[in-house]
Amino acid sequence: MAIINNSWEEIASVLKPAETVLVFTHQKMDGDAVGSSCGLTRALRQMGKTAYVLMEDDEIADNLQFLDEGYCTTDEHVLENPDVSICVDASALSRFPKRSGKFTTGKTTVCVDHHLAEEPFCDYHYVDPGSAAASVLVHHLIRAMGAPIDEGTASLLYAGITTDTGNFQYSNTDEDALLTAADLVKTGFDVNRVSVQMYENVSPQKMRLKAAALENMQIMAGGKLVMTAVTQQMLKDCGAQMIDAEGIVSEIRSIRGAEIAIVMKEDIGKVFVSLRAKGDADVQKIAAKFGGGGHVKAAGCTMKGVSLKEAWDSFAEAASESLE
Ligand SMILES: [Mn+2]
Structure with missing residues (x-):
């Protein structure tokens, strides 16, 4: 059964009234996994919600650790029966096998992703395999919720987009990715700091x-x-x-x-x-x-x-x- 996407408005209307949100992403987190999940979590917290990223991994890669300013946890009990479980940069439970049981305890489940997905597994989906990064889609979601994007959220989403586009070099670097990056840069975050942390941070x-x-x-x-x-x-x-x-x-x-x-x-x-x-x-x-x-x-x-x-x-x- 193919996935039929909901509209951003529908997904925003699920998240807006939620008080507790647990965010999931794929194991072996890359920059887009960390950027999209932490960026969404930060925006949700600024809307007054209790939100966390429940990581599949025990730790975050060295060059991505600067992105996690208290968003990520490995504690399954950080939120019990969250109002919403949402996974980003992952479109199958097998992408976060250890946490899949916890994911389904969410009263409502949502998936926002850019990987090709086999079949629907959530109550709400927005899956666009044509999109360059999950962080691009999370940007659309935050805008649909009418939530602000500050410098912190912008650097997280930007880190995700630069990762998945190979620093804007891969063939997936499209108008949506560049316009999203431009919208994020408008917040005035330090683009060079993100680039140095991610690309000039080799052991x-x-x-x-x-x-x-x-x-x-x-x-x-x-x-x-x-x-x-x-x-x-x-x-x-x-x-x-x-x-x-x-x-x-x-x-x-x-x-x-x-x-x-x-x-x-x-x-x-x-x-x-x-x-x-x-x-x-x-x-x-x-x-x-x-x-x-x-x-x-x-x-x-x-x-x-x-x-x-x-x-x-x-x-x-x-x-x-x-x-x-
Ligand atoms: Mn991705």
């Missing part, structure tokens, strides 16, 4: 790991394929963790002429493979050959019981073939 270990991975990079298929690997030894040498390898794959995709970028991440007994495409290349097809999945431009897969070299060779071959 030395992560930077060293990136340097090591770039050093080992190989360029193949006449410059169209770029590959590198992150090994357990490299993590030790750099004092880094595998999560620090995030972002390396898009970094090497940015090389001139590169169409496919692949990073092999060596773990115990398995290899994680991250793939990115540029131009017409399709990495989803390559990942699917090895049981992985994802999108045309970004995919991944896990290879079990193979050595790093075996995994490397398989992907080098499959990617080269796909570029022929």
Whole structure:
């Protein structure tokens, strides 16, 4: 059954009379998850409501912690039977599995999201997969409620939009995202402070790991394929963790002429493979050959019981073939 959206007015009229609101978002919170959930919570509090973000995660990523000024909690009992449970940047209960039982204790449930959703699971929905970020949609919701957006709310929503648009570089950067960002900037919040916190806040270990991975990079298929690997030894040498390898794959995709970028991440007994495409290349097809999945431009897969070299060779071959 397809989701039929309610209007912003309908959703606003559910939230306006509510006294207690519990906000949910997806696990492994990214900037849009934190920005949209905390931004909504801040606006609801300014309307006089008791509101919290009930996090699925135990903690927030280092570079996003500055966004949480007392909005997030891991305490399920912070609000009992809230008037409204609302999830943002998540459009299925499986996106916050630990908290899904708590979500359904809300007297009314609402979903506001920009991911493709399979089926309705709330009393009210606004799901728009064409929207660049959940933070854009939360901005529309706050405006529909007639609530103010101050500098604090603006920096939260802006952080969400800059995350999901790749700092206004991805193909989802549309008029609505830019006009929303412009409306937020009008409040006078410190745009540079948000950017520095989010993008110039890298640990030395992560930077060293990136340097090591770039050093080992190989360029193949006449410059169209770029590959590198992150090994357990490299993590030790750099004092880094595998999560620090995030972002390396898009970094090497940015090389001139590169169409496919692949990073092999060596773990115990398995290899994680991250793939990115540029131009017409399709990495989803390559990942699917090895049981992985994802999108045309970004995919991944896990290879079990193979050595790093075996995994490397398989992907080098499959990617080269796909570029022929
Ligand atoms: Mn998002």
